[in-house]
Amino acid sequence: MTLLSVNLNAVAQLRNRRDLPWPSVVGLARIVLDAGASGVTIHPRPDERHIRRHDVHDLADLLAQEYPAAEYNIEGYPSDDFLSLIEEVNPHQVTLVPDDPSQATSDHGWDFRGKGNFLTSVVQKLKQPGRRISLFCDPDAGATGIELAKATGADRVELYTGPYGGCFDDAARAGQELAALADTTGAAKAAGMGVNAGHDLTLANLPAFQEAVLGVDEVSIGHGITADALIVGFAEAVRQYRAVLADGAD
Numbered sequence: 001m002t003l004l005s006v007n008l009n010a011v012a013q014l015r016n017r018r019d020l021p022w023p024s025v026v027g028l029a030r031i032v033l034d035a036g037a038s039g040v041t042i043h044p045r046p047d048e049r050h051i052r053r054h055d056v057h058d059l060a061d062l063l064a065q066e067y068p069a070a071e072y073n074i075e076g077y078p079s080d081d082f083l084s085l086i087e088e089v090n091p092h093q094v095t096l097v098p099d100d101p102s103q104a105t106s107d108h109g110w111d112f113r114g115k116g117n118f119l120t121s122v123v124q125k126l127k128q129p130g131r132r133i134s135l136f137c138d139p140d141a142g143a144t145g146i147e148l149a150k151a152t153g154a155d156r157v158e159l160y161t162g163p164y165g166g167c168f169d170d171a172a173r174a175g176q177e178l179a180a181l182a183d184t185t186g187a188a189k190a191a192g193m194g195v196n197a198g199h200d201l202t203l204a205n206l207p208a209f210q211e212a213v214l215g216v217d218e219v220s221i222g223h224g225i226t227a228d229a230l231i232v233g234f235a236e237a238v239r240q241y242r243a244v245l246a247d248g249a250d
């Protein structure tokens with residue numbers, strides 16, 4: 001079965017609208033893990049627009065103390081700062097992403113040919129028992145890209161599913177994207193690599209993805225699941241606020 005790691009970036013971004021501690025990133029981590037998620041994912045960006053440095057530590061403490069079986073996946077560009085954060089909290093999985101600090105969000109995988117030597121040295125630095133290294137990978141990397149990714153010593157690739165997610169109104173293009181994702185997944189599996197996937201996966205596009213792309217070990221989902229949580233949770237929140245108001249004096 002494909003495991004679900006819930007990305008908490010969007011929760012942190014909502015919290016950061018105010019100088020207040022809610023919604024709590026740790027509190028939501030508890031909720032998603034109690035609900036059956038296999039782990040949590042964060043992508044601390046240099047500008048701390050969502051995940052802040054203390055969140056990285058707070059989540060590490062939560063998992064160590066209350067959820068020893070849950071996986072902690074930290075994504076990011078391997079800057080010196082990022083690498084020292086990884087050493088401080090020692091997550092189960094590090095996903096290296098080629099984002100520059102100005103990027104609005106992740107929008108491509110690694111250039112495995114151009115950055116092969118760099119990635120090999122970073123993977124060597126990060127690898128240790130009990131820690132998996134995954135590399136963000138374009139959906140159409142194919143067998144050639146996978147061969148280069150494997151040569152870095154990484155354990156897994158994470159397929160960038162943004163282009164597939166962007167096809168919500170174009171079934172023909174979605175089919176092409178799924179074929180590329182399935183092809184790259186097949187190549188990774190044949191090479192003995194694990195496969196993760198993520199970016200813009202949703203309740204609506206996940207079933208076709210599951211059917212077409214076989215053997216995916218883990219998906220990480222944040223934006224879509226947060227949007228759905230608002231939809232399934234807003235009505236109940238309104239009921240609870242109205243109940244409080246109804247109890248008050250007129």
Ligand SMILES: CC(=O)[C@@H](O)[C@H](O)COP(=O)(O)O
Pocket residue numbers: 007009010042043045075097104105106136198199200222
């Ligand atoms: C690496 C990846 O796939 C991204 O989904 C990323 O974690 C999202 O980052 P933002 O939440 O900053 O858009």
Ligand SMILES: NCC(=O)COP(=O)(O)O
Pocket residue numbers: 007041075158197198199200201220221222223224225
């Ligand atoms: N690695 C992808 C991820 O963590 C979540 O991406 P998104 O669902 O927020 O687009």
